[in-house]
Amino acid sequence: MRKVFLIVLLISMITTACTSATEAVETQIPPISTSTHVPPSSASTPEANSVIPTVTDSVAASATPLPSDDFFTQAGITLPLPTCNALTQPQTEGPYYTPNSPEKHSFLEAGLTGTRLILVGYVLDQKCQPLPKAWLDFWQADANGEYDNVGYRLRGHQFTDVQGRYYLETILPGLYSSRPIEHIHVKVRPEGGAEVTSQLYFPGRPVEGLTVTIEDRGDHLVGYFNFVVQK
Numbered sequence: 001m002r003k004v005f006l007i008v009l010l011i012s013m014i015t016t017a018c019t020s021a022t023e024a025v026e027t028q029i030p031p032i033s034t035s036t037h038v039p040p041s042s043a044s045t046p047e048a049n050s051v052i053p054t055v056t057d058s059v060a061a062s063a064t065p066l067p068s069d070d071f072f073t074q075a076g077i078t079l080p081l082p083t084c085n086a087l088t089q090p091q092t093e094g095p096y097y098t099p100n101s102p103e104k105h106s107f108l109e110a111g112l113t114g115t116r117l118i119l120v121g122y123v124l125d126q127k128c129q130p131l132p133k134a135w136l137d138f139w140q141a142d143a144n145g146e147y148d149n150v151g152y153r154l155r156g157h158q159f160t161d162v163q164g165r166y167y168l169e170t171i172l173p174g175l176y177s178s179r180p181i182e183h184i185h186v187k188v189r190p191e192g193g194a195e196v197t198s199q200l201y202f203p204g205r206p207v208e209g210l211t212v213t214i215e216d217r218g219d220h221l222v223g224y225f226n227f228v229v230q231k
Contacts, residue, residue, distance in 0.1 A: 065105035068161035075220060077120055079165060084128035088227045089209055091199045094185060096147040101137055104156040106169035112153075114143030114171030116220035119200075119212065122164045123188060125231040130164025134229070138168055138186040145176030170200070172221070181205040186227075195230045200225055 066074070109118070123134035137157040141147050148154060154173075160166050173182050182202055189195040201207040202223075203214055212223040 002053045027218075036107055060189050065158070066148040068163070068165055070123065070168065071105070071167055072120075072165070075167075075222075076116060077118070077167075079120060079122065079224070080129065082122045082128055082131060082164075083122050084124055084226070084228045086127070086209065086228065087126060087230060088188070088196055088198055090196050091210070093187075095119050096141075096149060097139060097185065098149070099153045101152050101157050103158060105158050105167055105190065107138075107140075107154045107156060107171070108169050109153070112142070112171065114174070117223055118220060119166075119170060119184070119223045119225065121166060121224055121226045123160050123166065123190065123227045123229060125190065126228065128214070129227070130160075130162055131190045131193075131229070131231065132164055133191045134160040134164065134166075134227075135187075135189045135191075136160070136166055136227075138170070139186075140186060141176055141182040142172065143171055143174045145174035147176075160204040173227050188227045188229055190229050190231050193229060194225075196229050197226075 010194060065071075072078070123136065125131055125132045135157060136159070139147075139155040142154060154170065158168070172182070173184060175182060182205065183199045185197075185199055187195055187197045199210060200209075200223075201211050203211060212225045215222040215224070
């Protein structure tokens with residue numbers, strides 16, 4: 001009887017040990033999921049769903065000029081047929097001209113304040129024929145009457161298109177102490193012709209033959225002026 005008891009006890013102890021070992025292994029192995037794991041697409045990530053704000057500025061403009069046809073179409077500007085009465089009269093260069101200005105059609109940039117002005121027109125010869133590839137160099141004071149004499153703010157040159165047209169996005173210049181009249185300086189040189197230096201003025205203080213015709217469009221002005229030069 002003693003042997004039988006010991007044998008039963010030994011079998012019971014072995015069974016208990018095996019059961020404990022099995023339970024220990026099962027607790028260490030995570031259950032296998034029957035669902036298929038699909039990685040999230042980029043469309044569902046927080047980075048893709050968040051809207052990245054675009055910083056804009058009401059006076060900022062692209063450094064790359066639009067082709068003339070695109071610009072005039074987008075701006076809704078149709079130039080009247082050119083008329084010519086006399087050659088554009090020369091005026092003094094003044095003390096603030098800086099040569100070698102960058103080529104650009106827009107002076108607008110971040111931080112620049114003032115009334116937006118789009119200046120457009122033709123460069124024509126004395127027979128009133130449009131002149132393609134004519135060079136125009138503009139410079140002016142800002143709305144406070146100050147010139148940038150270190151860099152090229154509110155300074156730049158361009159060339160007329162195949163129809164002899166130019167366009168410049170800028171602001172109305174302000175007054176400065178030695179000149180009680182707003183103006184924009186300009187040099188014009190037709191391809192193969194002589195250079196003319198002059199100034200443009202505005203209806204509030206007109207100068208005969210050099211006054212820009214202004215059209216008020218609410219949020220900006222459009223100014224029309226044709227240069228007539230000797231080819």
